[in-house]
Amino acid sequence: MQRTLITGANGFVGQLLCRRLQQAGDHVIAASSPKSGHAPFANETIGCDIRDQESVDRAIRQAEPNRVVHLAAITHIPTSFEVPQLTWQTNVMGSINVLEAIKRFAPECFVLFVSSADVYGAAFKQNVPLDEHAVCQPQNPYAASKLAAETAFGEYFRRGIRGVVARPFNHIGARQSPDFVTASFARQIAMIEAGLQDPVLKVGDLQASRDFLDVTDVCHAYERLLKLSSASAEYPRCFNIASGRSHRIADVLDTLLQMSNAPIAVEQDPTRLRPSDIPYAIGDSQLLRWTTGWSPSISLNETLQELLDYWRGQVAAA
Structure with missing residues (x-):
């Protein structure tokens, strides 16, 4: 049985992903802010502030995961302008805390980092579908912090941590905050x-x-990417999730x-x-389609x- 730890598990995407992975037979461990309370679709809930290294270390030690989905982030773009320090601390240092905890306490773990298509920024002005090779030109603190976190993940991947980065485009659905x-x-x-x-x-x-997607289709893509944890061959490190x-x-x-x-x-x-x-x-998501067989439905x-x-x-x- 897979032991899958999900940060940001009480969020819009996190709750749905917890439920889908639990239904698929995973033992799901939700890591969420202590004030968020128990995650409704998880086998276990661990209070965790990803900005605090000791808190993240405790969560990884307790969960003993073989897969991690790192969703926790400040995702609201206006908020990222209003509180840039919190955005960078959460999205960048929080990601490094997760990576350090994996390196120390679950080095064989596979990690899926959920970034954002917002990292492409001004590159969208080409008015063509962008693939993963497009040069990223973020235009807000949220996107810039996500790209910085991607850089951190790439460095840890280079040093042996196993995993991939996802760049989902705009995903919507029930339970999303009316801020969106x-x-x-x-x-x-x-x-x-x-x-x-x-x-x-x-x-x-x-x-x-x-480029709008249903959140269920996005979670399906995450499930497909997690299956790369058992892949014997080499796989790409970064994937767009887009409808085209x-x-x-x-x-x-x-x-x-x-x-x-x-x-x-x-x-x-x-x-x-x-x-x-x-x-x-x-977005162009051909790489994801070719690698995993995913398509929006x-x-x-x-x-x-x-x-x-x-x-x-x-x-x-x-």
Whole structure:
């Protein structure tokens, strides 16, 4: 039986990945902030602050993992501008703490580091699908910190730690924080339908275009990458996770609005406009497809319907 430790296990992606790996037969150990409490889809939960080396050391010693998924991070881009020190401490030093603990206490462990397609940054201005060979030009503290953490992982890989880096593109779905664009739209629509918000939906930049994936498809990709832990042959060290299609946020919003019968006006909110934004992003995930056989299977419309229904349920329950 695989013993898989997941950092950031109580997050949007972490909870779903815990559940999927547990259903697949793994003994799942959730490492999450002590204030997050017990992870609902794990065999064990260990309180862990990845910014603290001793805390991470204890978690790795106690878990005795043979696989680690390092998800824990500051992921919200506006937050990364507001608290850059916390972002760098968490995303870079936290990653080094995880690597050091693996080196000392689980040297045979395989680690999957979840980075981000945001590391490509200004390279997206080429307006073509980017593969893993594109030069990274991050344009915000979140992306820059993720690229720095990738560099640390590459150094530890060079010295014998086993593992890979994933660069997922925008993944969305139920339970994602309304700090993120599609969840914000869905929550506002649900609030308006329930009469709890004026029939005006506040938005940021609707002209940006993104490569959206269902979070379930992304977790499926992580599962496939973890199987490389038993690979006998050499494998690449970095993989894009992308659909290969880019959708304007305006079109995503239109689809969500069509799923509602409520009359809703749309109004731009200047506070929702991000600095250093990228107008167009699309990824090439052929390397992942060739190496693992992965491909996305859930349509964007299915994802958006599930997302809206989730927020309708949340609003009704509240």
